[in-house]
Amino acid sequence: MRWQIPLLIVLIGGVFMAVQYFVPLEFSERIYEYCVDWVIIVGVFAMGLGLWSLFRVSVGKIQTKAQGWGYNFITLGGLFGMILLGLFSGIEEGKQFMNLFWYIYTPIQSSMFALLAFYVASAAYRAFRARTLVSTILLLTAVVIMLRLIPLGPVSGLNQTVASWILTVPNMAAKRAIAMGIGLGGIATALKVVLGIERSYMGKE
Amino acid sequence: MGTGEILWNGLALFLTLSIFSILYKDNPFYKIAEHLVVGVSAGYFAIILYYNSFIPKVWVPVVHESKFLYILPTILGVLMWTRFSRKWSWVSRYPIAAYMGIGMGVAIPVTMQAYILVPLYATMQPIGFTSMALFNNLLVAAGVLCALVYFFFSKEHTGAFGGVAKVGIWTLMVGFGAGFGLTVMGRVSLLIERFTFMRDYLQKLFGF
Incomplete structure (x- = not known):
């Protein structure tokens, strides 16, 4: 009940979805679309799980006054x-929701990715040495590609x-x-999951 | 620039500088920006998922169109929340199993098509020495073959097989070098974009 039925669901779902790809019937395609909707719907509810987890972790840090606990108010805010x-207020362009996206989320994400330019340059300076033929090939290729637009x-x-x-x-x-x-x-990993060889995603008993 | 635009862009400038401040050392401004983006991105994707998935896939079919078949995946989705209970957390294996089974079943033929057959078709082109294009096709085919030989670890890489594998490593190194160069250029482009944004904002604000 706790293990066999879920494994059976994985097996039946996996084999059915893999086989239906090769069946060019409208009925098969409708079932495919319905099953894909299943995945999306389960994913929506799984998002709730993630939000609750973030809320619980943040509140937990505030309650225990862990190091830097005050910053968790910003996360929750x-x-x-x-x-x-x-x-x-809705999610149309021009609404406050989208303003927060464009003026908070986007600049922080861009800046974080841009930061990697410094770290990559620093790491490359320390690690790139043309000691062997293969490392020389890698180094030369990288240099040629980086100078391409200059x-x-x-x-x-x-x-x-x-x-x-x-x-x-x-x-x-x-x-x-x-x-x-x-x-x-x-494909090998997917087959292992479908055949029940790989079960770690189900957690422990 | 209107007041709203000044304030919003000012906030974006402050957050950009806060993130860059980590280059000096860890500091409260960086931590504020870091914690803010975690909350904002989680909230953003939750709402996007709500409007783009929950409403069209659950609410509209069940409530407005009376497609009661969609109640079944909704119940499965709700069962995901049994993970909060120690006693009933095993029930959440049912939706996870449905998710994994369908996901893996879809992935097998799609992966075969996108990652194996399409690159194979693209590699199997006319080859020859009479033109640069044909010669390049030959080099690509040889490079793919050599790199695949390198990934074949069931046979020891010695003799002719080892020689082919060595050419495979060279090919892979060119690929990694190109990947590195393109990544660096992408990051530098983002950096330039951030600096351009800050310069433009300050120019507009102070009119110089």
């Missing part, structure tokens, strides 16, 4: 501010040609090989 504005005088044209060739030939080959590896790994 942001969370409830967005939810209340979204529910009561004016280099008479060698700009040549650098752009080389960078373009790198991106469309050897880089393409590497990306395709990696994609195939990811694909095979993904």
Whole structure:
């Protein structure tokens, strides 16, 4: 009841959805759409679980006065501010909900990703050493690609040609090989889940 | 610029500088921005999910269109919340099982198509030495083959097989180098965008 039926649901759901992909019937496609809706609906309720978890962690830190507990008021303020504005003022462009998105969420996210430019440059300076042939290949490729858009005088044209060739030939080959590896790994993992070999997502007894 | 625009952009400027302040050291301004984005992003995605998924997939079909088949996944969704109870948390395995079963079943053929068949089709192009395009096709095909040989660990990488695997490593290194270069350029673009925003805002505010 606690293990067998969920595993049976995974097996039946997995086999059915995999097989129906190859059945070109309208009935099959309707069942497919209905099942995909199931996934979306369960996901909506799972989001509630995540929100509750965030609320509980933040309130817990405030109650226990953990280190930096005062910042959790800001988290809760942001969370409830967005939810209340979204529910009561709507989410159309120009509403306060979208203003919070454009003037709080977007600049912070952009700045956080932009910060990585500093960290990547710092890490590359310390780690990049042309000690072996493979590390030299990696270093040279990275340099050529990074200089692709920068004016280099008479060698700009040549650098752009080389960078373009790198991106469309050897880089393409590497990306395709990696994609195939990811694909095979993904299918193997999915089969393990469907066949009940991989069960860690169900938690412990 | 109107007052509202000045205030909103001023807030965005303050938050941008707060995030960049971590480059000096950890400080309260960074922590404020960090905690704010956690709450705001969670609230944002919850509301987006509510309007784009809950309303059209649950509320409208069940309440307005009387499609009672949708009650079943809704009940499953509600069962997810049994995770809050120690006694009944095992019930949440049912919706998780439905989610995983359907998700994995959909993923198998789609992954096969997108990650294996499409790259294979794209690689199997006419090859030759008579033009640069044909020669490049040959290089791509050879590169993919060599990189795949490198990933094949069931046979020891020695002799001719090891030589092919070595070419595979070189190909992969070019791929990683290009990936690194593109990532850095992407981050630098974001950085330039942030600085451009700050410059434009201050120019408009002070009129210089």
